Amino acid sequence: MTTVAATVIAYQDDLPYFLVEEKDGHDDFLVVKVHQHHEETSLGMILKSFADLGVKDFDSWRLGELATIELDGNEQAPLYSFHVVDFDDVQKKLPGGLVFKSGDDIRDLLTTIQPSTFTSFDE
Numbered sequence: 001m002t003t004v005a006a007t008v009i010a011y012q013d014d015l016p017y018f019l020v021e022e023k024d025g026h027d028d029f030l031v032v033k034v035h036q037h038h039e040e041t042s043l044g045m046i047l048k049s050f051a052d053l054g055v056k057d058f059d060s061w062r063l064g065e066l067a068t069i070e071l072d073g074n075e076q077a078p079l080y081s082f083h084v085v086d087f088d089d090v091q092k093k094l095p096g097g098l099v100f101k102s103g104d105d106i107r108d109l110l111t112t113i114q115p116s117t118f119t120s121f122d123e
Contacts, residue, residue: 003077004042005029005069006050008061010087010100017087017100020109027106029069029079030098046080054093060084068114079113 007029008019020027032049034040047058064083068076084090087100103110 002034002036002042003031003071003075004034004046005031005071005077005079006046006082007079008082008084008087008090008100009064010084010090012087015102017102018106018110019087019090019094019098019100020106022097022099027101027109029109031071031077042078043080053095053098055090056093060086069112070114071112076114 010017010019019030021030030046030049032045034042034045043063050058062083064081067079067081069079071077091098091100
């Protein structure tokens with residue numbers, strides 16, 4: 001079993017906002033488990049998790065970057081980020097525990113990203 005994480009990035013007034021999960025008074029990226037013996041893929045499980053949470057249309061989602069984050073206990077997980085144009089539309093489809101927050105609001109969470117593992121996908 002592997003753990004993977006995801007966020008959605010949208011811009012408002014040229015400032016990035018990140019989709020995070022509010023849990024127990026702190027913010028985390030959406031984290032899902034991938035069971036490779038069930039022939040699941042990391043990307044497939046992330047999209048399935050978003051679909052289970054209410055997102056049904058991924059046409060406007062663009063895979064932006066792949067990085068690694070540090071989880072509790074020094075465990076590391078891949079972090080997939082998606083870019084969307086209209087985060088208000090995405091926010092309406094998600095449950096209350098998932099919200100968009102500015103980089104300033106999640107500064108500590110952003111420090112868990114391992115910059116040496118960053119990969120960007122061209123459009």
